[in-house]
Amino acid sequence: MGLESPFIPYLANLKTATRLTPDIKLLSVELEDPDIRASFDYKPGQFALLSTFGEGEAPFGIVSLPLQKDGLEFAVRRIGTVTRALHELEPGDILGVRGPFGNYFPLEDYMGKSIIIIGGGIGMAPLRPVINRILERRDDYEELVIINGARTPQDLVFQPEFSTWMEAPRTRLELTVDRGDEHWKGRVALVPDVVKELAPSPDNAVAIICGPPIMIRFTLTGLRNLGFKDNQIVTTLEAKMKCGLGKCARCNIGEKYVCQDGPVFTLEQISQFLEQP
Amino acid sequence: MEYQPKVIGFLCNWCSYAGADMAGTSRMDYPQNIRIIRVPCSGRVDPLFVVKCFQRGADGVLVSGCHPGDCHYTEGNYHTRRRFALLREFLDYLGIAKERLRVEWVSASEGQKFAELVSDFTSELAKLGPRSKI
Amino acid sequence: MELIQQIRDKARKLLEEGAVEGIIGYEQASDGLTSRPLFAYDPSATERLIFDETCAHNLVKYLLDKKGKKMAVVVKPCDSRAINLLLNEGQIERDKVFIIGVGCPGMVETNWNHKSETLQAKCRSCQLSKPLVYDFLAGREIERQAEEETYSDITEAEAGSVATRREFWLEQFGRCIRCYACRQVCPGCYCPVCFAERLEPLWVGIRIAPEENEMWQTIRSFHLAGRCIGCNECERVCPVDIPLSLLNRKLEKDVKGLFAFQAGLDPEEPPPFATFKKEEKLEFGE
């Protein structure tokens, strides 16, 4: 029984760890084995299970784009045992990567449409590769509206990329925070209110939303009031995961396995789940 | 390699830890089998810590605090006394000899007593021999 | 049976008057021989209430799932000690519980689809003719001709060597599959996050192996020291028949010996680890 057990991760080492917010770090990871690195293909929306040997594994969306020079990137919020260990890794340290798992955002189907991207806090992480892929092929898409919310200004994620997003053609970046501070000059409002205010048109548009459940619930009503149908609204579900292989049933919601049938679902699909997440 | 018992010592910060410190500063040598863990009060030592020490392979555990009545927090060691009177009996019943768990009162000025206590405890554990590992 | 009819009538009246939102009692199990807990919310369901010598379940723990709701619960004398325990530890409010007390003939050893004639060990030494606390007594007091609890099995084990006891317990703990039924059934086990589930620090861990099982059983039973009321449900529900009462009764005997205390007799008296006596020596010299 050789190494082909799907539970054994690929070895990788940490190249860089940049702090994005007080509790979120952007980890750039390079797979050790060159053949695996070359064949490790994925699409925006897919995730991997990262291992720190001694704690365990946890699922993280892959936030880089494939064949990007600085390897696989993950935005990790420090919240449990594995994330604490990931935050303590130094460049050069060894970790494990299993994946890529799950389905992905069907960006090819969205060509020729306007894209509204709504992210709350760490919810921006799985949306980043979507934004960067759209900017890579900007002409294939109509309007691009990005609404990025967070609790406080320093909790806004991916700040180094705001300027590139803002200057991209036919692209609009709206930042908002729940609570400002003395030198925050931007918007202070909840994400659902910003959506209501910007009132993006549902015609030939797709909304991709990811964030804390409360934000999603209120933003959904806003989008539906604006005329968005459930098959025009897409999200990526957060669930407890252990194997990523559709075996341990931890992410089993209704008849779906989030690790294999998801994590990306349209609202229409989710509304047909027997069990509501 | 002659059997060296592994001893874990939970020492209360105000009395026993200071006593051990005094033993050190006045050059009293005592066996270095003991690994000392400083706790604010002997009352802070949860039976869970002691059982975990035994599970991870300790041969002996010492819980040491201020003499009853001198506790910096007035009643910490009264609780320690009750807890470990029961736990000692219970562990013996479960097959961990009661001699392996000792509760002693060592004040900040009793460096000598601490040194003697550790060497006496270590030799007693050496006689008992290693615990049968699972 | 007159006792059963009294329980049913009282339960029906309580529900019809809206005095309680639900009744927690016993009904016949699907083997037609033993019994199982019943939750009755509408008066018609009270017809299924029964009480016989197979109603060993301690229903008091279910009150913890119904906090804030006024419930009636059928309580045997031994179960009533769990009421006192939970009152003493502030887990239930007395005015939220209507206690239907029953004089108890003693419960028999049962298994699924099997009812023996022999009384459970705890019942052979039980001296309680009626519950210590109740709002209504169904049936009548039943004088118990109880044998004195001498803990003979415990003292016999204590007389053996440390090595034999170690071997005995390693074999018992080796069979534990960590289903946690002993915790889930125990009225004294209600921590929001049990120490066995904590990840940081990892006190027990997920391995189902002798070492971790020993850690689990040792600390679980020690957390009941001076709190276990001897309903022995943990031993009854254990799927691999580990003699857990040998742990609980050892602690019960020592707590009586060291602190002259028995759990669940008086809801006001503080349990042994919540108090102390300055002058007691407890074999530590001072």
Next chain:
Amino acid sequence: MNLFVSEDALIRWLDALLQERIVIAPVRVQGQTMFQPISKADSCQLSAVSNTTLSPKGWFLPPTETLFSVQRDDGQVELVPALVEQDAVLFGLHPCDAKGIALMDKPFLQEPGDALYRERRSRTALVGLACLQVQPECFCTSMGSAPDDPSNVDILLTEVEDGYIVQVVTEKGKSLLPQGLAEYKGKVPTPPKLPAVPTKEVISAMRELFNDPYWEQLADRCLHCNICAYVCPTCYCFDMRDYADKGKVERVRSWESCQSPGFSLTAGGYDPRTTKGERLRQRFYHKLLYFPEQFQDVACVGCGRCVRACPVNIDIREVISDLQQVTEAKSGS
């Protein structure tokens, strides 16, 4: 073609098997029967009547196992996968347990297959034992199995006068047989009859029953322990975590159950199933609806272990018939 093995020949056969294989068989332990590796033939307690307390799934998905260990030397890290060292034979399992193993094959062997599980399966022969009598809570015939169903074993034994009929099912079984077994020409005992449990009709109605208050009421008496999942031959959920012990790191897999408090709780605090009713419902829906939709077979073999072991008598047969009444009441039929 049925063969015959006498009682003594069986003992000799077991001794022969013990020379080259691990033999797991029912053994008496503290008043219960458990599947355990045996060291000598006569500790094997074959019984054509009752079942073991725990199912034999523990041989293929052990309560705890190491998936791989991490070797660290001067910065270099190597992941050493756990290996299956020896062939084995699982002796004396009843057809319902054999079906349970076949059901567990579906998720574990589905690509990407679990290599450890697959290796153990291929290196373990299954010698089944038909049931001559059944216990009151058995209902295997309603779940696609039968007291004499040979389909999931390599050899099926059936107890007769001073010995056993030996029905060879697979090549693997044939290779295990001792030499010179005579042909059996006698009568094959007819399998006992079992009560029918209306599973098919109920499963089709389960979609509409998801939000029925029945589940919340049923869960009132549930203790939320893991007994039903751990005794069950087809409950296979597991947990994985690392163990760092004195410098050695191992990734460990252990049994887990959807009744446990943290089963679906994420680190961020989100949990789709927080109430008792939701968790109890998940167990029945995974067995009777989700697994069948994913693998076209019900994840229950009717062995009756959960019925016997549940401290508060949550009886899956009663749940199924209750669901039927609830559907009839709903549809007014």
